[in-house]
Amino acid sequence: MISIQNVNKWYGDFQVLTGCSTEVDKGEVVVVCGPSGSGKSTLIKCVNALEPFQKGDIVVAGTSIADKATDLPKLRSRVGMVFQHFELFPHLSITENLTIAQTKVLGRGKDEAIDKGLKLLDRVGLKAHAHKHPGQLSGGQQQRVAIARALAMDPVVMLFDEPTSALDPEMVNEVLDVMVELAQEGMTMMCVTHEMGFARKVADRVIFMDRGQIVEDCAKDEFFGDIHARSERAQQFLAKILQH
């Protein structure tokens, strides 16, 4: 579903990504972790071409991003993305947030879009809030709406960039629950997160990044099972976050 092939990216002289390669199969859930500044966000932003890269290629559902002829907006419309700060559109109602891209990007009819949006809103447990605006919801609720908004586009894969790290602790679980359900239904997912409980529960693979490189890329059981077989950096990192 996603094939990341030797991706290199520079910001000026600074190399953010160095020779990153990995594959994400259909239905697979891959968790990406690593210290701050290691390039996790940059890597998943490359997957839907939000960030350009200078070398290598990423192929999403058969479409190459490096190919100049690729219609990038169209590719992005098939890749769902959930951000750390939700990024709902504050001037639009929840219903409008859920429908605007369906109608403007996919060209769906209004009724169909509303129907779909409300179904997904119901699924994340927020049907009663359809008429509200994002500013009237809690962080956890906003993030659930953001997930529903991405799902409304019928994405072939979902990308998450630290979807729970801006939330108050008591709201983390309501968002993780939605993500777990999604994973169990077979959605292909690439999640940057430090929620190791989530990784243990639903991840197929864990990728550990450090200084722009993919240092570890292995099955979940292998990753958590034999921590001492991991690289030194990964061990240090795990020791730090597993204390919480």
Add this chain to the structure above:
Amino acid sequence: MNYNWDWGIFFKSTGIGSEIYLDWFVTGFGWTLAVALAAWIVALALGAVLGVLRTVPNRWASGIATTYVEIFRNVPLLVQLFLWYFLVPDLLPEPLELWFKQDLNPATSAYLSVVVCLGLFTAARVCEQVRTGIQALPKGQAAAARAMGFTLPQIYRHVLLPQAFRIIIPPLTSEFLNIFKNSAVASLIGLMELLAQTKQTAEFSANLFEAFTLATLIYFVLNMGLMLLMRGVEKKVAVPGLMSVGGK
């Protein structure tokens, strides 16, 4: 000072036809409105386009908009008006030049000049407000829209501009008020707007103080009215639950 106030002056005949002085003020007020509203439409439309150009990821587009702003903001308004009225018509192709100088009645040609002048001058200022508004939005907003497959024009149309305009209503209000005040420059190229009618009344009737008091009052009431109008607009488009910055 020994001055005989005579507030009845406005209802006295001007000696021209059956007009009383108040009629002149009404006509003048009408021209002031016509100038300011037309110029405001030009300023808002062009200013929005320029403001967008200043923020798009294209050096040529932002360069053009920046140059525009520097020129139109830094040349005095009166100089611009004289250029538009006296110089620009001479530079037009001949048929247009003749049309402007001979076919149009003098009031219309003065009106067109001042609308273009004020519109383009104020557009430079609106542009800066729009740019500030767009840049004040969290970067993630554009990223989220892009991630859903919006094209650049769609991002501006549906996500950035509706939010930016809400933020900049207060500074836009003051530009809107300025355009009414600045419209008084039209009197210098012979357009009989409010200030010109006031001067004329003062000269004809010798009731200088009454005339200027009334003019002041009209500008003042107009400003208050516009301010209330814009407050109303601000309230009407206000977003429930506030405009959240950064999602939280």
